Amino acid sequence: MATVVHNHVRDLRVAASIAAASLLLLTGATHAQDNGLPERPSGELALSNDTLQLRYVGSGDLVGADASQFTGAFFLSEERDIVLSAALLFPVDARIGRLTVLVGPQVYAALLDEENNDVMAGSVGADVRFLLNRQLGLAVAGHAFYAPDILTFGSADNLTDLGARVELAVAPRVTVFGGMRWFEFDLTEGGGERTLQEEVFVGFGYGL
Numbered sequence: 001m002a003t004v005v006h007n008h009v010r011d012l013r014v015a016a017s018i019a020a021a022s023l024l025l026l027t028g029a030t031h032a033q034d035n036g037l038p039e040r041p042s043g044e045l046a047l048s049n050d051t052l053q054l055r056y057v058g059s060g061d062l063v064g065a066d067a068s069q070f071t072g073a074f075f076l077s078e079e080r081d082i083v084l085s086a087a088l089l090f091p092v093d094a095r096i097g098r099l100t101v102l103v104g105p106q107v108y109a110a111l112l113d114e115e116n117n118d119v120m121a122g123s124v125g126a127d128v129r130f131l132l133n134r135q136l137g138l139a140v141a142g143h144a145f146y147a148p149d150i151l152t153f154g155s156a157d158n159l160t161d162l163g164a165r166v167e168l169a170v171a172p173r174v175t176v177f178g179g180m181r182w183f184e185f186d187l188t189e190g191g192g193e194r195t196l197q198e199e200v201f202v203g204f205g206y207g208l
């Protein structure tokens with residue numbers, strides 16, 4: 001009888017240990033998803049009537065920054081303006097329901113179509129994403145980055161990059177999206193604004 005009771009207690013302890021370990025793993029996984037960092041790297045293609053953008057989204061471990069998101073993008077306009085950009089964003093642990101916020105710097109190198117009219121800019125800003133339906137992968141997302149005059153070099157005084165989009169997961173690794181982007185420079189010496197993009201875009205992303 002004592003042996004049976006001992007075995008039963010031992011089984012309960014094993015079951016409790018497994019349950020506790022599972023709970024810890026689940027909690028860790030949930031936190032990893034809630035902090036807004038990508039579960040796997042992905043590539044994106046976004047198209048509008050006059051622009052094309054290729055973007056990579058992955059872990060900041062790629063550049064030696066733990067617990068962060070790294071993005072790199074190649075932008076091309078119909079006027080043959082080329083912009084390369086890279087960002088390193090860190091999660092804000094606000095725990096506001098399904099809203100995730102990433103903040104950090106983004107740098108831009110723009111080769112404009114006019115000769116000797118190039119721009120380098122260092123901006124700060126944020127990416128935000130609100131998950132509407134986890135099962136469908138339906139979410140709204142946006143970004144806002146601004147480079148002031150002190151961090152903008154070349155033929156521009158400042159840079160503004162704003163965007164908003166709706167995302168929908170159509171397959172385990174495929175997401176489609178559509179939205180609007182406002183992307184422009186204020187040029188130096190009374191050159192006015194140089195708008196690189198101010199129109200609707202559509203695209204898709206694929207988990208690598």
